[in-house]
Amino acid sequence: MAERVTYDLTADGRLCPCSLSFEDGVITATEDERVVLTFDCAGTKELTLRVYVGCGQLEAVPADGAADMSDCTVICRFSMSKTEELGEFVKVVNHYLSTGERTKLSLSDLKVCPKCGRRYARGMDVCLFCVDKGYLAKRTVSLAKPYMKQLLFTAVLVTMASAASTLVPVLNGQLVDKYFYGGLKSGVSAKGVWLTVAAICATQIFSQAVRIISQRRSNKISCGFAADMRAMVYDKIQRLSLSSMSRKTAGDLMKRVTRDTQLVRSFITEQGIYAMEKLIMFVAVFIILVNISPLLTFLVVIPVPLVAFLISRFWKYIHVRYEKQWRVDSRSNSVLHDIVRGIRVVKTFGSEEREIAKFDKTCAELADISTRNEHLWAVTFPFLTFLMGIGEFFVLFVGGKLAVEGKMTAGELLEFTLFLTYIYQPLRWLSSLPRRLGEVQTSLLKIFEVMDEQQDVRDSESAKPCDLDGDVVFDNVRFGYKPYEPVLRDINLTVKQGEMIGLVGHSGAGKSTLINLVMRLYDVDEGCISVNGTDIRDMAQSEYREKIGVVFQETFLFAGTIYDNIAYARPTATPAEVIAAAKAANAHDFIMKTTDGYNTVVGENGHNLSGGERQRVSIARAILRNPEILILDEATSALDPETEAAIQDALSRLIKGRTTFAIAHRLATLKNADRLVVIEKGRIAEIGTHRELLLRDGIYAGLIKAQRQTSKFTQS
Amino acid sequence: MTVTSITPETLTTDYLDPKVCEFYEYNGCFLGMRLNGEEHNRVILTRALPLNDPDNYVCVTDVERKELGIIEHIADFSAEQQSLIRKELSQRYFCPDITSITAIKEKMGHFYFDVKVGDYPMSFTIRDLVKNIRCTEGHVILTDVDGNRFLISDLERIDKKSRRKLEPYLY
Numbered sequence A: 001m002a003e004r005v006t007y008d009l010t011a012d013g014r015l016c017p018c019s020l021s022f023e024d025g026v027i028t029a030t031e032d033e034r035v036v037l038t039f040d041c042a043g044t045k046e047l048t049l050r051v052y053v054g055c056g057q058l059e060a061v062p063a064d065g066a067a068d069m070s071d072c073t074v075i076c077r078f079s080m081s082k083t084e085e086l087g088e089f090v091k092v093v094n095h096y097l098s099t100g101e102r103t104k105l106s107l108s109d110l111k112v113c114p115k116c117g118r119r120y121a122r123g124m125d126v127c128l129f130c131v132d133k134g135y136l137a138k139r140t141v142s143l144a145k146p147y148m149k150q151l152l153f154t155a156v157l158v159t160m161a162s163a164a165s166t167l168v169p170v171l172n173g174q175l176v177d178k179y180f181y182g183g184l185k186s187g188v189s190a191k192g193v194w195l196t197v198a199a200i201c202a203t204q205i206f207s208q209a210v211r212i213i214s215q216r217r218s219n220k221i222s223c224g225f226a227a228d229m230r231a232m233v234y235d236k237i238q239r240l241s242l243s244s245m246s247r248k249t250a251g252d253l254m255k256r257v258t259r260d261t262q263l264v265r266s267f268i269t270e271q272g273i274y275a276m277e278k279l280i281m282f283v284a285v286f287i288i289l290v291n292i293s294p295l296l297t298f299l300v301v302i303p304v305p306l307v308a309f310l311i312s313r314f315w316k317y318i319h320v321r322y323e324k325q326w327r328v329d330s331r332s333n334s335v336l337h338d339i340v341r342g343i344r345v346v347k348t349f350g351s352e353e354r355e356i357a358k359f360d361k362t363c364a365e366l367a368d369i370s371t372r373n374e375h376l377w378a379v380t381f382p383f384l385t386f387l388m389g390i391g392e393f394f395v396l397f398v399g400g401k402l403a404v405e406g407k408m409t410a411g412e413l414l415e416f417t418l419f420l421t422y423i424y425q426p427l428r429w430l431s432s433l434p435r436r437l438g439e440v441q442t443s444l445l446k447i448f449e450v451m452d453e454q455q456d457v458r459d460s461e462s463a464k465p466c467d468l469d470g471d472v473v474f475d476n477v478r479f480g481y482k483p484y485e486p487v488l489r490d491i492n493l494t495v496k497q498g499e500m501i502g503l504v505g506h507s508g509a510g511k512s513t514l515i516n517l518v519m520r521l522y523d524v525d526e527g528c529i530s531v532n533g534t535d536i537r538d539m540a541q542s543e544y545r546e547k548i549g550v551v552f553q554e555t556f557l558f559a560g561t562i563y564d565n566i567a568y569a570r571p572t573a574t575p576a577e578v579i580a581a582a583k584a585a586n587a588h589d590f591i592m593k594t595t596d597g598y599n600t601v602v603g604e605n606g607h608n609l610s611g612g613e614r615q616r617v618s619i620a621r622a623i624l625r626n627p628e629i630l631i632l633d634e635a636t637s638a639l640d641p642e643t644e645a646a647i648q649d650a651l652s653r654l655i656k657g658r659t660t661f662a663i664a665h666r667l668a669t670l671k672n673a674d675r676l677v678v679i680e681k682g683r684i685a686e687i688g689t690h691r692e693l694l695l696r697d698g699i700y701a702g703l704i705k706a707q708r709q710t711s712k713f714t715q716s
Numbered sequence B: 001m002t003v004t005s006i007t008p009e010t011l012t013t014d015y016l017d018p019k020v021c022e023f024y025e026y027n028g029c030f031l032g033m034r035l036n037g038e039e040h041n042r043v044i045l046t047r048a049l050p051l052n053d054p055d056n057y058v059c060v061t062d063v064e065r066k067e068l069g070i071i072e073h074i075a076d077f078s079a080e081q082q083s084l085i086r087k088e089l090s091q092r093y094f095c096p097d098i099t100s101i102t103a104i105k106e107k108m109g110h111f112y113f114d115v116k117v118g119d120y121p122m123s124f125t126i127r128d129l130v131k132n133i134r135c136t137e138g139h140v141i142l143t144d145v146d147g148n149r150f151l152i153s154d155l156e157r158i159d160k161k162s163r164r165k166l167e168p169y170l171y
Helices: A080-099 A133-143 A145-186 A190-239 A242-246 A250-292 A294-301 A304-341 A343-348 A352-388 A390-404 A410-452 A511-518 A541-546 A562-567 A575-584 A588-593 A611-625 A641-655 A690-696 A699-715 B079-092 B160-169
Strands: A003-009 A015-023 A026-031 A034-040 A044-051 A055-062 A073-079 A472-479 A488-495 A500-504 A526-531 A548-551 A629-633 A659-663 A675-680 A683-688 B021-026 B030-035 B038-040 B044-047 B056-061 B067-073 B100-107 B110-117 B120-126 B133-136 B139-143 B149-152
Touching (some): A003 A080, A034 A073, A044 A080, A055 A080, A055 B079, A073 A080, A145 A250, A145 A410, A250 A294, A304 A343, A304 A352, A304 B160, A352 A410, A488 A511, A488 A683, A511 A629, A541 A548, A575 A611, A629 A641, A683 A690, A690 A699, B044 B079, B100 B160, B120 B139
Parallel strands (some): A500 A675, A548 A629
Antiparallel strands (some): A015 A026, A055 A073, A472 A526, B030 B038, B139 B149
16 A cells, blocks of 8 residues: 655645655655656665755655765655655655665654644644643543542531621621611610621631631642642653753743642632632522522623623733733843843943843833733723622612612611622632633643653663673664654664774764764664664663763753762762762862862852863763763863863773773874774764774865864964 | 954955856756856755845855855846746745734644635644744744744735734734
8 A cells, every 4th residue: 555645835836735655666746636746766765855944845866876966856845844744754765765665654643633633732642722621620630639638628618618708798687687777666685786796706707717727728739739740740851851852941841840830839729729619609699699689689690791701802802912011021031131141242342332222122112012001901900890890780779779669678788789799709700710721721731741741762661681791783773853854874883892982073974963872862763773782772771871971071060069969970979989980080189179178069060160170070970980881972172281181081091991982073082092983974984993094095084184284273 | 552454355255256157957956056167966045144135145055055155146147047046045945925814823822823825724833922923124924833934024015904913922
């Protein structure tokens, strides 16, 4: 059966429904149900996607084609919505071209909503456009299960407080009818008055006391629930693969752990319990009002649907306006943030006035939009509030008439008007609920999005023992961060146990990607990487990474002491071991020059240490870990020659006997490597020792010459 | 102390001279360039200022992105050459021009746009408004979650209703 995908652009850039199929080595393109291309893949090396701006094209690259790619065949053009689908198509065809085997398209990640036809957001199992509100409620309730008993108890307390509150208007009504209004005629003693007032007071005290208890309980529940949620999200984030992490910014992830969970907590505390109280109150009071006077109740309810409709429209409108205000505010903040952070640049270029004008402009914009919003709010909201309470006037007018005519007592009218507050309060609250609900829904979805994220790098169910005491073998490895853009291809390499490999190549050639694969931060798309005969995908990630040590160019130190940062590699290490590691890393001397020695606090990202000092702490960390495979990613770049010499010395001790992969732009630092692997455009171009590669006079020799010329230029 | 001033030559770029540079169609689908007699059968054109000066400063590279030269003004070339250049640029940049906005709905932090490009109805989703709606000099560029771009080339030209719908999202 043919493998079929869709695309959407004709050769002349017209949008139209088109499809592409692949069967028996032939690609057929159909536009508007008309076949526009039949392409026989015989003699084709591979298919490739070229992504441009807002569009791209699929091309067939002939075997032994021209170097400038001018003899490629354009199969089709597409908009960016089709890149992933066509990327999968490319995979299937390229697999067929390289192996002759037919594989099926894997389009499971490209889920489309059956209801609205929109594609699901990445990593989501629901369509955000059509998501049923019940879905979120169900999931939230399932998370809140451990708190159900406490929630029920709080609900009982709230019901008690509400019931007590509803007694107050009843007692007030009795007071008027029995003692004030009726008392004048019958001459009832003042004792009954005092008793009724005391009852009102006791009811209020009881109601408030129960409310305090319920509030405390609801706070406890919401804090516990939010803490659980926070822990779950944080736990999940820690387990996410690097590719999932790189799709989100650090700020975005932090917001999900802090702000979104906080929003859920506030909603439960402020709205959840009130919701119960107000609903109970609304239903109870409504029944009481109907009992007192069905006619007056009808008058109260008449304006409600219209006002509720107006309020919901108003909320929608004002919400968009406030969002805009929020964004302008946020931009104004980031302009300020930029200026403060880049103050040295601003001052050096003498552009203070320009920056002041820029900030003034954003402030003026913010002031303008805030004024307009506040104006709109000030004019509209009181009017809506008045409309909401308009039934009260009807009640006073008709109720007063009924009282004068003797069809209703003054006490009953008072009782009724007092109860009105209990009706309008929940109604006003209900009118603002959609906005709050909207906020919390978004937060819940974001939280669930992280929790549901499928891990790209997963542990195998039958993980094998992790023994890295052997050769590292790359067997026909192919990998790309995007399915349509391979960064590494045809990587075949055997690294002997204890060998040091220097990875060399131009920027963007794929060196860092190769070591990312060794660290298993990503899984290969095709082929495999094995250590000591075991595919690294069959090993438990945590166990595998425990045996790998890494020294990066950008060293990250956590806020804490130098000791903590070195011991991070092995928290069970003794002080003697930490000091020994620091000595081996040539870090001990500078540490001892600080006042607090190993207890020196380094601050966030080690800001009070120099680059060379941070690097040595990081090497000490790697030494303490005693890794079997070592990765050095530009470990000595951006350092002065003296510091670099000290670090090279430390590194040579660290490398001894370990399988090492090292990347360095300064090629002289790789002179001790057993072999150098030159990577060019994602492929291994040259392998050999420094001397062998110089004799070959290829890419490596060219890089060395270029570097010598640069150093001559900088020295002259 | 003598201050060395930057000479005008320092800030001068050599642009492609239409007299020695000729574009041609190659293989029916690629743009080629003959420069000083040397033929490059497939070149890629990239705008240096795609948003505010799309017709000037167009970089010519080979497929490996090695620069061969820069076109200063497309208008300096002959009509036939201009049409070849524009055709290649239209293949590189796809940015449908929105003529009206039917609806904008916000759901769960995503903004769903239903628009018309001419008579062709299109729907797309924008996630982060701050990053993905750029409004400069009377035109608006919207980038959707897939990386597609949509243009409103002249805000004044779209109908009032559409403008009113879009206005709260512009700043």
